[in-house]
């Protein structure tokens with residue numbers, strides 16, 4: 001098996017030339033400030049190969065969209081045969097059998113109550129669809145979302161998101177109707193600092209005692225839009241007591257609960273869907289990314305019968321929403337998960353991540369290590385008392401790791417994160433965790449010696 005090997009420090013000459021051309025012809029998002037300093041030649045399995053002949057271990061997996069590594073043979077066969085048979089089709093006009101099969105399969109594995117499916121192409125579109133459905137089903141304009149969440153780059157996606165205020169310049173005023181509250185998590189909880197600490201119910205109290213008392217009446221709110229585990233915001237897992245308190249609040253106010261499982265769905269956190277960790281039964285759920293096992297883009301919104309009926313007037317879908325070949329990729333993905341015990345493997349790798357990364361919490365620059373399945377983040381701080389964010393330290397760790405052949409995520413917020421393939425071999429994964437731990441210690445030492 002390949003191993004990560006960086007012979008030519010990135011960017012090598014070919015990468016450098018291509019990156020220069022990209023920055024001359026593309027918007028900044030694509031062309032400049034590339035956090036990854038090389039250009040991809042090809043990818044295969046758990047590796048990325050750059051145009052300068054370097055080999056990297058891929059801990060980004062297309063931001064979670066190749067959960068079985070790149071070009072898994074079962075997925076490749078399913079989507080190629082699917083494309084030969086169906087090519088591209090507009091399935092909200094001409095239905096095809098794989099979409100019917102997939103709806104049944106999703107309903108069988110989803111949290112109970114989700115009984116209908118609408119297809120989309122991307123996570124962002126699934127988010128847009130879900131919000132339309134919530135507003136139409138309730139006849140209410142407002143929705144509650146949480147600080148740190150990310151829901152995509154469209155206007156609605158960005159207005160629901162609240163990663164960093166300077167990530168959304170001049171967008172918020174154009175899409176009103178979102179009420180943001182702190183994400184329920186003890187690490188930077190603005191409400192409870194005392195010995196009792198935060199158990200997440202403080203956020204529910206805040207919504208009830210402050211937000212809906214002073215700002216917007218409950219009867220104007222369609223519901224709550226939430227990532228069950230905050231991903232881009234640093235892998236924050238809500239404390240257990242938050243969930244029953246939230247369910248009670250939703251029940252009392254006739255609010256819908258929509259879970260955005262675009263990143264957590266399909267095994268990322270060790271269960272098929274993150275909602276399962278607490279037995280949460282949402283009214284709507286957004287899916288995308290890992291859904292077709294790296295086959296072709298596909299996304300979905302699942303909803304209860306009640307939501308589907310109340311929002312019947314809303315049009316969903318679109319030309320590319322629900323491609324039959326992509327649906328076959330999803331069906332093959334679910335088969336591989338079952339056959340190869342992927343969820344058990346995630347738990348095995350989770351314990352290796354714990355073993356290598358948890359001890360880093362002893363460093364002054366590491367605020368918290370977060371591991372839930374293979375949803376993994378290190379939150380860097382300027383100092384352990386203030387817990388002020390230190391994005392430059394996450395960047396420094398990322399750069400060191402890339403030089404050692406490990407490609408992860410630095411997010412510009414304060415986290416170094418990884419989204420490894422769920423079927424990564426144990427020894428490769430261990431090597432990656434060791435490299436990240438070494439890089440974190442080196443960055444911490446460099447900082448203390450300044």
Ligand SMILES: Cc1ncc(COP(=O)(O)O)c(C=O)c1O
Pocket residue numbers: 063122123124125127150151152153227231232260261262263288289
């Ligand atoms: C939780 C969540 N929702 C929505 C999206 C947007 O999905 P996409 O990039 O497929 O449009 C993302 C992407 O990272 C995400 O993490």
